[in-house]
Amino acid sequence: MATPYVKMNGLGNDFAVVRVGRDWSPSEAQVRAWADRASGIGFDQLIALSEGDGGPWVRFWNSDGGEVSACGNGSRAAAWLMMEATGTDRVGFGTPAGPLSAERAGDRRVTVDMGAPRLNWDRIPLAEEMDTRGIELQVGPIDDPVVHTPGAVSMGNPHVVFFTDRQDDAFVRGTGSLIEHHPLFPEGVNVGFANVLGRDRIRLRVWERGAGLTKACGTGACAALVAAARRGLTDRAATLQLDGGELRIVWDEATDHVLMTGGVEVEGTGVLPETSPA
Numbered sequence: 230m231a232t233p234y235v236k237m238n239g240l241g242n243d244f245a246v247v248r249v250g251r252d253w254s255p256s257e258a259q260v261r262a263w264a265d266r267a268s269g270i271g272f273d274q275l276i277a278l279s280e281g282d283g284g285p286w287v288r289f290w291n292s293d294g295g296e297v298s299a300c301g302n303g304s305r306a307a308a309w310l311m312m313e314a315t316g317t318d319r320v321g322f323g324t325p326a327g328p329l330s331a332e333r334a335g336d337r338r339v340t341v342d343m344g345a346p347r348l349n350w351d352r353i354p355l356a357e358e359m360d361t362r363g364i365e366l367q368v369g370p371i372d373d374p375v376v377h378t379p380g381a382v383s384m385g386n387p388h389v390v391f392f393t394d395r396q397d398d399a400f401v402r403g404t405g406s407l408i409e410h411h412p413l414f415p416e417g418v419n420v421g422f423a424n425v426l427g428r429d430r431i432r433l434r435v436w437e438r439g440a441g442l443t444k445a446c447g448t449g450a451c452a453a454l455v456a457a458a459r460r461g462l463t464d465r466a467a468t469l470q471l472d473g474g475e476l477r478i479v480w481d482e483a484t485d486h487v488l489m490t491g492g493v494e495v496e497g498t499g500v501l502p503e504t505s506p507a
């Protein structure tokens with residue numbers, strides 16, 4: 230049966246969003262074929278919206294076909310679609326990483342309450358106990374590393390954040406792809422490169438686990454703000470400048486929750502191409 234999709238993006242981080250049953254389960258090969266920018270639809274993540282007894286439910290897959298628990302930009306897109314469909318200004322929905330809530334923040338702008346960051350080493354997860362404010366990891370010569378001691382944060386998915394002004398393509402791609410599969414991260418990791426420009430402004434580029442360098446990463450932006458604030462480098466609210474635009478991130482002191490505000494765009498619609506599940 231044909232499955233329609235809506236093509237969307239959040240700051241250029243793009244998705245195909247489908248409405249399907251709770252038991253819908255594409256194979257890795259199918260997701261990879263749909264994600265392919267030369268021969269498929271082309272996207273960074275696939276997002277599935279379902280209705281169940283417990284209300285709306287959202288799942289995410291990276292372009293490499295792996296299912297993941299969280300996606301910040303994708304959560305804004307999913308929330309906006311659900312609010313448009315129901316004519317509401319707020320929505321709550323389940324995700325594999327836990328329940329989230331969202332509300333409209335202007336024309337095609339959405340704030341998602343991303344919940345509390347997970348900061349214990351075993352919840353990132355790391356392979357061994359470490360202080361997640363700055364973990365024992367470095368890139369480059371032992372006595373003169375290029376980047377070192379990244380903060381580690383889970384926003385429902387694992388992130389490390391290096392504080393550096395080295396943000397050129399070659400460095401981000403080379404270092405990101407190396408760290409993504411480092412044995413310290415049993416589930417892999419998203420790798421952020423954050424240049425703190427002021428107490429309320431960070432320039433961020435993210436090498437995403439399972440998707441590579443994207444134009445923006447919402448959970449990466451949340452993780453960067455949390456990692457920076459924990460180190461005293463910024464306040465608990467900042468504007469994150471990503472390649473595709475800006476996100477406002479607030480780590481609320483009263484609730485410990487991280488609030489992410491940014492735009493969503495609809496690019497078009499289509500039908501998932503027939504593919505073999507193998």
Ligand SMILES: N[C@@H](CCC[C@H](N)C(=O)O)C(=O)O
Binds near residue numbers: 242298301302386439
């Ligand atoms: N682009 C996303 C993150 C998608 C998942 C990530 N690549 C992972 O594997 O955890 C975002 O906006 O957060």
